Amino acid sequence: MMIELIKCHGSGNDFLLIDEMEKDYGFTDEGRRELAIALCNREKSLGADGILYILQSEKADAIMRVFNSDGSEASMCGNGLRCAARYVCEKLGIEQAIIETMKADLQVRKEAEIYPGIPTYQVEISPVSFQLSDLPLNLDRDTLIQEKLPELSDGLVFTALAVPNPHLVAMVSREHLESGMQKELSEKVNGPNDLFPDGVNVSFIRKVGDREIYVRTFERGVGFTNACGTAMSASSLVTCLTGDNAFEEAISVYNNGGMVQCVVHKHGDTYTIDLIGNATYLYKAAIDRDSYQVVDMQEFSEEESYKKLQEHARAIIA
Numbered sequence: 001m002m003i004e005l006i007k008c009h010g011s012g013n014d015f016l017l018i019d020e021m022e023k024d025y026g027f028t029d030e031g032r033r034e035l036a037i038a039l040c041n042r043e044k045s046l047g048a049d050g051i052l053y054i055l056q057s058e059k060a061d062a063i064m065r066v067f068n069s070d071g072s073e074a075s076m077c078g079n080g081l082r083c084a085a086r087y088v089c090e091k092l093g094i095e096q097a098i099i100e101t102m103k104a105d106l107q108v109r110k111e112a113e114i115y116p117g118i119p120t121y122q123v124e125i126s127p128v129s130f131q132l133s134d135l136p137l138n139l140d141r142d143t144l145i146q147e148k149l150p151e152l153s154d155g156l157v158f159t160a161l162a163v164p165n166p167h168l169v170a171m172v173s174r175e176h177l178e179s180g181m182q183k184e185l186s187e188k189v190n191g192p193n194d195l196f197p198d199g200v201n202v203s204f205i206r207k208v209g210d211r212e213i214y215v216r217t218f219e220r221g222v223g224f225t226n227a228c229g230t231a232m233s234a235s236s237l238v239t240c241l242t243g244d245n246a247f248e249e250a251i252s253v254y255n256n257g258g259m260v261q262c263v264v265h266k267h268g269d270t271y272t273i274d275l276i277g278n279a280t281y282l283y284k285a286a287i288d289r290d291s292y293q294v295v296d297m298q299e300f301s302e303e304e305s306y307k308k309l310q311e312h313a314r315a316i317i318a
């Protein structure tokens with residue numbers, strides 16, 4: 001039996017999208033996990049940061065499940081949700097949809113192109129929680145908002161939040177980004193450790209201009225990726241809390257794979273974030289289910305336009 005998939009990316013955060021609505025592959029969760037480990041391997045197979053499984057939903061237009069390249073399942077994936085949004089909207093011939101994810105049913109919709117020639121989607125990032133029990137982060141307190149965490153660093157100021165997957169973010173200088181500090185502390189909190197028993201996505205943010213930030217993320221279950229959509233959303237929210245950016249205004253978020261825009265909404269004591277950016281298809285392929293060998297591959301021609309956005313982004317963050 002063949003498995004059909006689409007290789008896609010959001011800000012260079014790349015995924016293999018498998019439609020289980022179209023074809024019933026009869027995957028078990030262990031099967032989904034094994035497939036993620038096998039196909040995401042960049043040395044031995046197609047390579048990707050994760051697999052997006054699209055399934056039939058009883059209450060929404062579709063379900064998106066996300067498996068990281070190490071086989072762990074993530075509760076959310078912002079860049080992946082844009083790719084899933086495009087796939088579901090085009091499949092159903094609609095411009096907006098509701099996609100069920102592990103913890104929330106989220107609104108997605110087609111948007112005006114973020115850069116010429118780039119299919120663009122807006123996705124809702126929600127719910128947001130600062131309760132440490134929601135990450136979880138084991139500290140003898142309820143929240144960690146713009147405070148030091150001496151177990152990880154004497155100098156950096158961190159915020160911990162769940163959107164709803166767990167994030168730890170810090171605003172840093174260029175020197176911090178160039179040091180090995182992010183890798184070192186990310187490996188610590190994503191290995192066996194008492195603070196973050198389930199691991200955490202770790203982002204360093206640098207302000208690059210008015211309503212412009214750069215975010216680099218070490219992703220739980222993957223390592224450094226070109227970008228992480230939920231991390232860029234969480235980081236945008238933190239910069240609104242610090243006063244570096246403003247609620248309800250578009251923030252350009254640059255990353256190593258390109259750029260997105262985030263708009264942070266404050267509703268009383270709660271927050272939601274709009275994440276707007278590309279949903280780019282690279283190729284579609286058919287894989288032999290037993291050997292994982294590629295049987296057929298057809299490329300899309302969308303990457304040329306995307307490279308122009310990347311050049312623009314690189315010039316800003318240089």
Ligand SMILES: N[C@@H](CCC[C@H](N)C(=O)O)C(=O)O
Nearest residue numbers: 074077078079165228229230
């Ligand atoms: N790249 C994603 C997040 C994927 C999940 C993450 N690694 C986790 O385990 O929480 C995004 O774009 O949000």
